[in-house]
Each structure stands twice: as structure tokens, then as C-alpha cells.
Amino acid sequence: MLLHASLAFLVTTLVPLSISSPLGDPESNQLILNSPVITKPYDYKNGELPPTNDTEGWVDPRLNGGRLLDFTTKRLGEPLNLIISSLSDPYILTETGLHIYAKSIGFSEECLGLHYGHIHEADLGDGLGRKDEHFLARQYYFPIGGTCWESVRGGHHFRAWRQNGTLANSGAWFIGASKEKDSSKNHKIEDDGYNLGRDFMVERATSGSYWSGMWWRAEVEWREGLLPKGKHGVNHAIPQDGKVAVLTVHRL
Numbered sequence: 001m002l003l004h005a006s007l008a009f010l011v012t013t014l015v016p017l018s019i020s021s022p023l024g025d026p027e028s029n030q031l032i033l034n035s036p037v038i039t040k041p042y043d044y045k046n047g048e049l050p051p052t053n054d055t056e057g058w059v060d061p062r063l064n065g066g067r068l069l070d071f072t073t074k075r076l077g078e079p080l081n082l083i084i085s086s087l088s089d090p091y092i093l094t095e096t097g098l099h100i101y102a103k104s105i106g107f108s109e110e111c112l113g114l115h116y117g118h119i120h121e122a123d124l125g126d127g128l129g130r131k132d133e134h135f136l137a138r139q140y141y142f143p144i145g146g147t148c149w150e151s152v153r154g155g156h157h158f159r160a161w162r163q164n165g166t167l168a169n170s171g172a173w174f175i176g177a178s179k180e181k182d183s184s185k186n187h188k189i190e191d192d193g194y195n196l197g198r199d200f201m202v203e204r205a206t207s208g209s210y211w212s213g214m215w216w217r218a219e220v221e222w223r224e225g226l227l228p229k230g231k232h233g234v235n236h237a238i239p240q241d242g243k244v245a246v247l248t249v250h251r252l
């Protein structure tokens with residue numbers, strides 16, 4: 001009896017103490033904005049430069065001939081449906097920082113490089129043209145087997161590119177998030193897998209996360225009009241809702 005009471009005491013007092021979350025109220029600031037229609041790329045070779053907007057923390061790739069679909073094949077691509085703005089914690093704008101942040105929201109590195117898969121390219125309109133992905137992260141289910149387990153079973157993953165060419169040197173991460181079926185289906189994206197992949201990351205990021213002594217929580221702003229809604233040009237012909245989540249990730 002006494003033992004039970006003291007165990008209950010330990011559980012209720014020690015758990016909150018040892019985790020000591022600074023997260024507080026989980027409400028996040030949500031806003032939907034429309035991006036302008038861009039009919040032609042800026043003619044920067046003849047000196048016309050787009051208004052790069054540092055106050056937003058990222059630059060619309062379409063201003064310099066880029067797009068919000070990556071290049072999975074020559075013409076088809078997967079949506080870049082999430083942006084981590086450079087108004088975020090400067091640490092996660094570094095490559096090491098993004099790795100750590102990805103772990104905090106439930107991702108880990110690819111399984112020992114055993115299944116890297118096909119490298120995608122993206123053109124972020126920063127003057128570097130199409131460039132290979134800088135980062136691939138896969139969902140981490142639990143320590144036994146870790147990401148290897150996920151690689152077999154399918155799940156969430158994302159690819160990231162940094163916007164850092166001289167024409168748009170914002171430092172923001174542009175991310176293509178999706179949810180895959182298991183590997184017996186050859187890493188095919190689920191029906192609705194693009195929207196699901198993005199929403200999973202937004203949900204994790206806005207509810208707050210923790211890794212090795214650091215806490216973060218993101219604010220999200222939804223953008224419509226950057227990416228056409230539907231399946232036109234989209235790899236596997238899987239439709240997506242055309243919304244891009246812009247995250248500003250704050251260190252707490």
C-alpha cells in the first residue's frame with residue numbers, strides 16, 4: 001500500500017520534472033495567404049532582378065524560373081509542399097541542425113545508405129538551376145531496427161534543398177514531404193501521400209519537439225497559389241491540394 005502510494009508519487013512528480021517541457025499552450029498561429037500568379041520568369045540575364053524578400057525568409061522560386069515541384073524524372077516531380085523559412089532558429093538552417101531537428105520530429109537518416117533510392121533534383125530559382133537533394137530523412141519508428149525498419153515497412157519521409165544560390169540566397173529549406181507504401185510496393189507514394197506527408201510534419205513541428213537539450217516549436221503559414229492543385233506534372237499522378245506550409249521554427 002505504502003509502496004504503491006510512493007510509486008504513484010514518483011510517477012506524477014518525476015516525469016514532469018525530468019522532461020520539464022517549455023512548450024506551454026499548444027495553440028499555433030495559423031494564417032492562409034495567396035501568392036501572386038507569376039506569368040513569366042524574370043529576365044535576369046538582361047538585368048531584371050526579382051524583388052527578393054528577406055523579410056519573408058524565403059524567395060518564391062518561380063521568380064527565377066524555378067518551381068515548387070522537384071524533378072523526379074525529366075518532367076514529373078513531387079511537390080515541394082513545405083518551406084522552413086530562414087526566420088527560423090539559425091541552427092536548423094545548417095545541415096547538421098536540420099539533421100538534429102528532423103530527429104526531434106520523428107525522422108532519422110537513411111538506413112545505413114542501403115536504400116538511398118533515386119536522387120531527386122529541384123530548381124529553387126536561386127540561380128543554381130537544378131540541384132540534387134541535400135538531405136533525405138525517413139520516419140523513425142522505434143530504436144530496434146530504427147530507420148531500417150521504416151525502409152522495409154514504408155512511412156513518412158522528406159527530401160530537402162537549401163535555397164542558397166546568389167540570385168535568391170535566403171538560406172531557407174525547401175522540402176518535399178510524402179508518405180510511402182511499404183517496400184514490397186517499391187516505395188510507392190500512398191494515395192494522398194503528398195498531403196499526408198506534409199501534414200504529418202506540420203503537426204509534429206507545431207506541437208513542439210525536443211532533441212538533445214534543445215526545444216523547438218514552429219508557427220505555420222499556409223500558402224496557396226505557389227503550386228497548382230491537382231495531379232498535373234506530379235509523379236505517380238497522385239493529386240495534391242496545392243497548399244504549401246511555411247514553417248518558422250523557433251528555439252524555445
Ligand SMILES: *[C@@H]1O[C@H](CO)[C@@H](O)[C@H](O)[C@H]1NC(C)=O
Pocket residue numbers: 051053055056
Ligand atoms: C515582403 O514580405 C512581407 C511579409 O510577407 C510583406 O509584408 C511585404 O509587402 C513584402 N515586400 C515586397 C517588396 O514584396
Ligand SMILES: *[C@@H]1O[C@H](CO)[C@@H](O)[C@H](O)[C@H]1NC(C)=O
Pocket residue numbers: 095134162164165
Ligand atoms: C548550399 O547548401 C548546400 C546544403 O548545405 C551545400 O551543400 C552547398 O554547398 C551550398 N551551396 C552554396 C553555393 O553555398
